[in-house]
Amino acid sequence: MNSYAIRIVLLATIVLVSECAISQINLNNLKKTLSGESLSTEEIGEGLKEALTNGVSKGSDLVSQLDGYYKNPEIKIPFPPEVKQVETRLRQIGMGGEVDKFIESLNRGAEDAAKEAKPIFVSAIKQMTIQDAWGILKGEQDAATQYLERTTSPLLTDKFKPVIQNSLNKVNATKYYSDLVNTYNKIPFVQTVNPNLDDYATEKAIQGLFVMIAKEEKNIRNNPGARTTDLLKKVFSQQQ
Numbered sequence: 001m002n003s004y005a006i007r008i009v010l011l012a013t014i015v016l017v018s019e020c021a022i023s024q025i026n027l028n029n030l031k032k033t034l035s036g037e038s039l040s041t042e043e044i045g046e047g048l049k050e051a052l053t054n055g056v057s058k059g060s061d062l063v064s065q066l067d068g069y070y071k072n073p074e075i076k077i078p079f080p081p082e083v084k085q086v087e088t089r090l091r092q093i094g095m096g097g098e099v100d101k102f103i104e105s106l107n108r109g110a111e112d113a114a115k116e117a118k119p120i121f122v123s124a125i126k127q128m129t130i131q132d133a134w135g136i137l138k139g140e141q142d143a144a145t146q147y148l149e150r151t152t153s154p155l156l157t158d159k160f161k162p163v164i165q166n167s168l169n170k171v172n173a174t175k176y177y178s179d180l181v182n183t184y185n186k187i188p189f190v191q192t193v194n195p196n197l198d199d200y201a202t203e204k205a206i207q208g209l210f211v212m213i214a215k216e217e218k219n220i221r222n223n224p225g226a227r228t229t230d231l232l233k234k235v236f237s238q239q240q
Helices: 005-035 041-063 081-092 095-115 117-125 131-138 143-170 171-185 197-222 229-240
Strands: none
Touching: 041 095, 041 117, 041 131, 041 143, 041 197, 041 229, 081 095, 095 143, 095 171, 095 197, 095 229, 117 143, 117 197, 131 143, 143 171, 143 197, 171 197, 197 229
16 A cells, blocks of 8 residues: 555545544433433432422412412312302302302412421421432423422321411301301201311312412413522423
8 A cells, every 4th residue: 555545545544434423422411411420410300399399388478468379369269069059058148248258268268378388398398308309300390399299188188287277267268158057958858068168178278379489480381580699500401
């Protein structure tokens, strides 16, 4: 092989090796991006906990203010649907005002109880593992809310129910409801009812909280302006 041919082969070898090296560098970068190594696991976990805490705080604050439930059509608590016939019949006999008063007091009870929800949620968030955090980061728009709902609902119900009971009593919702049901049960030929108001109000109040928390989570994921700290900006930029 003459010297010219050798130089051609050498040049081609150099180019090939260089391209392979560049490809390997790019592959390593890709692996680094896909594996999340650009952020430590601690940063991912803390960022998700911070985001969840922010969402919980804002969601709880929104629903615990006056009319937070009552004038929000997304989460307003209606007359218990399983006894809808009670509401219908009472309105038919001219007790619509009393029914409306009860519905308002029911929502006032939820608004009052929501003030106590924040620390319950925050305590649950602190138990989140790194594996949970990574799955949430790469999950759906409401992945964090789904996680929180899935892992806290039973305990949250147990802790929240006494708060709801006290709140309903405080705003006289329990009395209004008892009076309405007793009036209904005295109507001739109706089937008597006595559903558990505390269970119903607790379930609906918690559902309302999760609705608002999901909205805050979606906002943080989609709106860079909602990422109020450097850690949130850094963590959620990884999902883009």
